[in-house]
Amino acid sequence: AQKITQTQPGMFVQEKEAVTLDCTYDTSDPSYGLFWYKQPSSGEMIFLIYQGSYDQQNATEGRYSLNFQKARKSANLVISASQLGDSAMYFCAMREGRVGNDMRFGAGTRLTVKP
């Protein structure tokens, strides 16, 4: 069974600094996708970044990058140049196999950006 672990319930970062949010996963399926979502206090879920298990390069989207270490089964999110608006819950998620399959979420990390 697939499993997602986020070991940091809360993180603090100074504005303009970079921060890494940890995510490890466990699966026996060679084909899977890894996702990060942001949930601000308003409650909506915002897609940030996706990494496929067969992708050769780490995914990047603007200030977000995914540090994908396949052998270690980790998919950490790196946010560069943190902004106050980055304060939110961040969820890592994994889907095994094809689009439409069950997606499992981690427990989340609450990031607080300090001015």
Add this chain to the structure above:
Amino acid sequence: EPEVTQTPSHQVTQMGQEVILRCVPISNHLYFYWYRQILGQKVEFLVSFYNNEISEKSEIFDDQFSVERPDGSNFTLKIRSTKLEDSAMYFCASSEEHHPNEQFFGPGTRLTVL
């Protein structure tokens, strides 16, 4: 910018009653999803829908749940006989065929079962 919409934003119901949560996915999207998030807990996948049929469902999605795409725009989640533990935020999401991994979430419907 197109967005997923959900109605109502908050639904209060009595235990045992049926509820229908409504979603309007982004118009050219073909994959549809329902998730729920019990207050303070992780997001849980309920069901995915593609090509007018359920693609995958989780163990949470038992016989009390059903989904429907009654017309070309709406996507509904029905809970037949609500239980107290169904109280949660329910999110609808959709994605397009060419970028299926980028799911756009709606703002959610908060369901409170009394």
